[in-house]
Amino acid sequence: MYAKTRPKESFVVTGARVLDPAEGVDATLDVRVDDGVIAAIGTSLERNEHRVVEGSGLVLAPAFVDPHVHLRTPGREDEETMASGTAAAAAGGYCAILAMPNTEPVVDSAAVLGSLIEQARADAEIPVGFLAAITKGQAGAELTEMGELADQGAAGFTDDGRPVRSPGLMRRALQYASITDRRLALHEEELSLSRDGQMHEGEVSAELGFAGYPSVAESLMVERDLALAAYETQPLHLMHLSARESVAALAAAQAGGLRATGEVTPHHLCLTDEAVRSLDPNLKMNPPLRSAEDRAALIDGLRAGTITCVATDHAPHARHEKEVPFEEAPFGVTGLETAFAALYTYLVEPGVLSLETLLECMSAGPARAYGLAPPRIAVGAPANLVLLDGNARWQVTERGFRSRSVNSWLLGKTLKGKVRATVADGRLVYEG
Numbered sequence: 180m181y182a183k184t185r186p187k188e189s190f191v192v193t194g195a196r197v198l199d200p201a202e203g204v205d206a207t208l209d210v211r212v213d214d215g216v217i218a219a220i221g222t223s224l225e226r227n228e229h230r231v232v233e234g235s236g237l238v239l240a241p242a243f244v245d246p247h248v249h250l251r252t253p254g255r256e257d258e259e260t261m262a263s264g265t266a267a268a269a270a271g272g273y274c275a276i277l278a279m280p281n282t283e284p285v286v287d288s289a290a291v292l293g294s295l296i297e298q299a300r301a302d303a304e305i306p307v308g309f310l311a312a313i314t315k316g317q318a319g320a321e322l323t324e325m326g327e328l329a330d331q332g333a334a335g336f337t338d339d340g341r342p343v344r345s346p347g348l349m350r351r352a353l354q355y356a357s358i359t360d361r362r363l364a365l366h367e368e369e370l371s372l373s374r375d376g377q378m379h380e381g382e383v384s385a386e387l388g389f390a391g392y393p394s395v396a397e398s399l400m401v402e403r404d405l406a407l408a409a410y411e412t413q414p415l416h417l418m419h420l421s422a423r424e425s426v427a428a429l430a431a432a433q434a435g436g437l438r439a440t441g442e443v444t445p446h447h448l449c450l451t452d453e454a455v456r457s458l459d460p461n462l463k464m465n466p467p468l469r470s471a472e473d474r475a476a477l478i479d480g481l482r483a484g485t486i487t488c489v490a491t492d493h494a495p496h497a498r499h500e501k502e503v504p505f506e507e508a509p510f511g512v513t514g515l516e517t518a519f520a521a522l523y524t525y526l527v528e529p530g531v532l533s534l535e536t537l538l539e540c541m542s543a544g545p546a547r548a549y550g551l552a553p554p555r556i557a558v559g560a561p562a563n564l565v566l567l568d569g570n571a572r573w574q575v576t577e578r579g580f581r582s583r584s585v586n587s588w589l590l591g592k593t594l595k596g597k598v599r600a601t602v603a604d605g606r607l608v609y610e611g
């Protein structure tokens with residue numbers, strides 16, 4: 180992971196509900212950070228003249244890790260930059276993010292990756308890891324030099340935005356990725372089925388007259404790749420799952436002993452295809468919002484531990500590209516700055532999902548899926564913390580974003596739950 184190097188900080192968070200489900204901590208405590216490291220956890224701690232961050236009435240949890248972010252750099256800095264994307268992540272409670280390689284140019288060579296790493300060292304507000312492409316130019320024809328990319332610092336491999344169409348090439352990708360000990364992360368889409376689909380194929384698409392993108396376009400590829408991974412006994416990470424059949428396939432593969440992980444986005448957890456009736460282009464994403472049964476299966480997948488990662492798939496788009504009729508809009512929505520509040524409002528407040536499960540799936544789950552050290556609240560651990568206000572109500576507005584893009588499905592909505600402060604690698608990187 181790469182970020183600006185700056186001095187670590189010392190401070191005390193006092194009187195917060197310290198909640199780290201993985202560490203089994205849930206109590207009102209002080210947490211003292213000395214030079215970026217958690218030095219003491221307890222009641223009435225010696226403050227050592229550190230700065231005090233008042234935590235009473237708030238929850239202090241391990242900061243979030245987003246395994247799926249489009250930073251748009253290099254190539255589309257009008258939509259996002261290293262600085263704006265990582266500032267948005269800090270405001271969303273994230274201490275680390277993984278960036279996707281479908282940039283211009285594609286991150287498919289050690290040279291492109293190396294320059295991104297340099298840029299992160301100059302501009303990134305929080306640590307960023309970079310996934311490199313599976314195939315050159317993400318064209319699906321020829322594998323990248325995975326060994327060289329791993330040596331250069333690639334955090335994993337993906338052709339996100341596109342599937343790897345050839346099963347033979349996917350099999351070889353699994354073999355090579357295993358040599359590098361990096362995860363393959365897959366965007367699962369059978370293009371001959373999704374075709375020109377604008378939204379989930381179902382009753383709503385029929386009524387609206389939009390071309391449908393059926394669930395089976397995803398689940399068929401999920402089943403193919405799980406079968407290949409099982410045959411090669413290699414681990415696999417499935418990105419942005421949307422269909423109940425995909426969740427069932429993942430559960431079956433895990434039960435069979437495969438080390439497969441899955442992620443799900445806030446929008447797929449909060450919404451169904453019914454929302455598309457508004458024709459808001461900010462509800463157009465790939466994979467599309469699906470049925471109520473699919474949404475329920477995704478939530479059940481989190482509860483059951485089949486899906487262990489919440490990923491925003493933060494996909495900034497320029498205003499002129501997104502402010503067009505639904506049919507002409509590109510796929511993708513932003514999410515870094517609203518993920519926690521959206522999920523708190525739509526799932527935790529109504530009692531659909533526990534706060535503990537949400538916190539684990541936004542932090543330890545994604546870290547483990549990529550073999551990264553999970554953020555934790557324990558003496559001796561680097562301080563990666565988020566301070567959350569479960570009572571705050573706020574309205575999502577364009578002016579509130581640190582991201583350069585405003586294509587959020589939550590614009591104008593009032594959410595409950597707010598990130599008050601973020602600590603990433605021993606520094607307070609956000610206070611709001």
Ligand SMILES: [Zn+2]
Nearest residue numbers: 339340366465
């Ligand atoms: Zn994707």
Ligand SMILES: [Zn+2]
Nearest residue numbers: 279339340492
């Ligand atoms: Zn994506």
